[in-house]
Amino acid sequence: MELIFIAMLLGLLPAYIALGKGRNFLGWWLYGTTLFIFAMFHALAIKPAEKNLLFYGMRYCPHCDKAIEIDSTKCKHCEREVEPSDK
Numbered sequence: 001m002e003l004i005f006i007a008m009l010l011g012l013l014p015a016y017i018a019l020g021k022g023r024n025f026l027g028w029w030l031y032g033t034t035l036f037i038f039a040m041f042h043a044l045a046i047k048p049a050e051k052n053l054l055f056y057g058m059r060y061c062p063h064c065d066k067a068i069e070i071d072s073t074k075c076k077h078c079e080r081e082v083e084p085s086d087k
Contacts, residue, residue: 007033007034011033014029017043017044018043021047023043023046047060048067061077061080062082
């Protein structure tokens with residue numbers, strides 16, 4: 001019984017990390033409760049959801065897939081020209 005409670009508590013860690021990246025808390029909590037080690041690495045590796053980037057004035061470069069400012073016309077990572085965003 002204690003192991004189930006501990007697993008439920010540990011599942012909160014990847015769920016909280018994924019929530020900060022704009023993902024579903026309940027789904028990640030279930031994932032973290034059942035497969036904690038995999039969920040933890042997965043939550044750390046995922047990119048923020050697009051809606052979170054828009055909130056902070058960022059978007060993804062279509063060429064290198066790195067976060068850039070929403071109004072930039074040149075990627076600071078790959079230095080390629082990008083279309084200005086209409087959002």
